[in-house]
Amino acid sequence: MKITERKVGKVTVINIDPGDVVLCDLCNKDYTNSDEKGGFLFSGKAVCPDCAPEFMKSVKLYDEERFIVSEARSDETFRDFVYRIRRREY
Ligand SMILES: [Zn+2]
Numbered sequence: 001m002k003i004t005e006r007k008v009g010k011v012t013v014i015n016i017d018p019g020d021v022v023l024c025d026l027c028n029k030d031y032t033n034s035d036e037k038g039g040f041l042f043s044g045k046a047v048c049p050d051c052a053p054e055f056m057k058s059v060k061l062y063d064e065e066r067f068i069v070s071e072a073r074s075d076e077t078f079r080d081f082v083y084r085i086r087r088r089e090y
Helices: 052-061 078-086
Strands: 002-008 011-017 040-042 045-047 068-071
Touching (some): 040 052, 045 078
Antiparallel strands (some): 002 011, 040 045, 040 068
């Protein structure tokens, strides 16, 4: 993560660039250097392979499948999946 600060008048603007870091939006686990496969995107949240099975249960329980925007391909790591999402290729 890269954090830059700049002054705009009297205000300091802090810009946080997430760079290539890939975190699960549920458990915050760092997948930047992980080759674990799977995961899905649920209403703007990247759900990692660890969280996916439990989370999917509640998705089905509450009939929220329509909020699953995209899923990792069968041979796709969670990291590559998130990069693809960031490129808006879903
Ligand atoms: Zn997770």
